Amino acid sequence: MASDQQFEAVLATYQNKVFRLCYAMLGDRAAAEETAQDVFVRIWKALPGYRGESSLSTWIYAIARNACLTSLKARASRHAVSLENPGVLAAAERATSGTIAPDRRPDILRLVGELPENYRRVVLLYHMEERSYEEVALMLDLPLGTVKTWLHRARRQLAVALVEEQT
């Protein structure tokens, strides 16, 4: 069936992007995985009705953002978003390249977790998306200038926090 083939193509192309967007918005790897799965089920249901009014990536990221916002609302009363949970730390450890002492990595992620939500999302996506401002702007539906400004402020806050922590 044509729509099944289209869906397979979408899944192959966007699974990592959608997962990273969910991870940046939710700050939790397990929640990101579950929400990203929901996103693709929604995409599968909605794909036959997609008429191409917006680009496919814009359409998919909009579905993903909405799913994340719904997930955040549902979780809000249960627990706060945290980058300190075991799933995130395990993910960070898996990503360790060996160039930096492993015991320092959770610290920087914890500091990122303490940033305001909009800064945190931008910082996480920027580094997950190989430092592409354009990709972050597209995924979060933000103007390019806003992404640059928030990222700049976030890095300054992180620098201050890191220096304070080391002294």
Add this chain to the structure above:
Amino acid sequence: MSDEERTLRTIDEELDAALAGITAPRGFAATVRRRVAASRVSALPEILDSIGWVAVLAIVFMLLLWLVPMARGAWWPVVAGSGVIVPALFYGWRSIRAITE
């Protein structure tokens, strides 16, 4: 290079090391396919619904024929059959259309 620049560079390097290359977990696509397959709409309940309507209408027509003997005539089997099957097909078609919209 100033201290601030050095600190910012350290932050960037650490975040790159921690976050660059993060991908969806292994088995993610397979799980999505399973969930999609599970969420596919089945036509079976609607077919059973249609069969149920056929049975109900058949009983109604048999009762009518038994209660009103005048209805017996040369064309009564055709009329009775149409009266049973057409509404049943209509209800079935309407249900299937509703769930696939």
